[in-house]
Amino acid sequence: MAVGRLLAWAARLFDGSAVAQARAEARLAEARLRAAIDVLPEGVVFLDAQGRYILWNRRYAEIYHRSADLFAPGERLMDTLREGVRRGDYPDAVGREEEWLAEREAKLLNPTGERHEQKIADGRWLMIEERRTSDGGVIGLRVDITHMKRQAEALEHALAHAEAAHRAKTEFLADMSHELRTPLNGVLGLLRALEATELSPRQRALAAEIAASARQLDQIVTGLLDYGEADLAPEAVGPAPDIERPLKVLAADDNPTNRKVIELMLEAAGCDVATVENGAEAVAAWRGGDFDLLLMDLRMPVAGGVEAIREIRAEERATGRPRTPVIVLSANTSPEDRAATAAAGADGHVGKPIRIDELLTAMQAALQLQAAHAS
Structure with a gap:
């Protein structure tokens, strides 16, 4: 009997030591993981299969600083988003709150890795990518793309300005063609009609000089307009x-x-x-x-x-x-x-x-x- 009690006590002692050691190793592994993801420049968050917070890095909390007080292990990300919508953290949700939340939850439930953008209240833009983990949870990535968005907007504005200038120049050249060539055509037409009549030698010589001058002017106008039309595309898009x-x-x-x-x-x-x-x-x-x-x-x-x-x-x-x-x-x-x-x-x-x-x-x-x- 004494031997049996001694063996049972030894077994309990061994099991307790093993559990304690396992817990210590788990805490050490988590600390190492947290230290590793805290140095990443992107926001990283880990969720369990029910969409509850497990772990997030410092950058994630900085990005969502207006909601960071809501982050806690075991809390649902969707609950955080719902409170963020109530606080006005997501401008795109204003006026369509439930629809926005439903769309966001659909993406969270089907994390295919497809990227989408999210605007937050302080004017920044984020790129979001979420993927399923091997245990059924979710790993999420948040990248601040505000600078890229502003560059794209500036380029779009510049291109729109160039397009408007291109369109204005096209209209101007069309107007110039009409305003210059219409009277020239009239002059040349009248001269042809005049030349078909009986004219004195002096009158015919004067008509010929007028016709030559009109044709020369027509050539100059044609050259100017052709030059302007050929210049349209290079001016809009650069030499190419x-x-x-x-x-x-x-x-x-x-x-x-x-x-x-x-x-x-x-x-x-x-x-x-x-x-x-x-x-x-x-x-x-x-x-x-x-x-x-x-x-x-x-x-x-x-x-x-x-x-x-x-x-x-x-x-x-x-x-x-x-x-x-x-x-x-x-x-x-x-x-x-x-x-x-x-x-x-x-x-x-x-x-x-x-x-x-x-x-x-x-x-x-x-x-x-x-x-x-x-x-």
């Missing part, structure tokens, strides 16, 4: 190679500002531009349209650029459809990125921010290469 014919271009980019930039740049260069939001839409549009050239972003939801290019090239080979030139437009410009896009079947790779002269040069080179292959 000429595209020899109007092109039908399909551009895929998940960012609406980037799509607008591409439209403005290429429409000013005389292209007919259609845009889509992701690689899957690009493939579908390519199937249904007769495009001269495709422009493809790399990182897009649903299907990325490399995936879309591979699908297009495979279908071209399988169906015998003529090859469509593809140029990648991406901020990812490392040798590895360029190699991957070339291997997928891209004909060029232009880095962002896009320079119109570089883009048009790449387009021209891709079209020339395509023509050489076709011949």
Whole structure:
């Protein structure tokens, strides 16, 4: 009996020591994890399968400083968001609070890694990315993209200003053409009528001098207007190679500002531009349209650029459809990125921010290469 009691006591002692050691190791591991994520420049948050806070780093609390008092292990993120909406922390929710919360919860319940933007009350913009963890929880990333948004807005404003100036100049040249050429045409028409009548030699000589002067003036006006019209596109988009014919271009980019930039740049260069939001839409549009050239972003939801290019090239080979030139437009410009896009079947790779002269040069080179292959 004494031996049995001694063994039972030893077992309890051993189990207690093991549990204590395990807890100490868990606390040490958590401390190390917290120290590691606290040095990250992005906000990071871990949630359990029920959307409750487990762990967050210092930057996450700084980003959401208006709501940081609500963060606590075991509290639901959606409850924090609901209180934040009540406090006015999310401008996009104003006037549609329940709808905004429902949309946000849907993204949280299905964390696919698709990025979306969020504006907060102090004027900053955040990029949010959330993914499922192996234990059914969620890891969330928050990146402050305020500076990028302001740069994009400034570029859009500048392009809008350039577009307005381009439009004003076009209207001015049209008005000038009308105001100058109309009276000139009248003068020349009257002179032709006058020359058809009986004139004295002196009168005919004077009419010939008037006609010569009018034709010279018409040539000067034509030259000025032609020069102005030829100057329209370079003035709007900067010096760039000429595209020899109007092109039908399909551009895929998940960012609406980037799509607008591409439209403005290429429409000013005389292209007919259609845009889509992701690689899957690009493939579908390519199937249904007769495009001269495709422009493809790399990182897009649903299907990325490399995936879309591979699908297009495979279908071209399988169906015998003529090859469509593809140029990648991406901020990812490392040798590895360029190699991957070339291997997928891209004909060029232009880095962002896009320079119109570089883009048009790449387009021209891709079209020339395509023509050489076709011949």
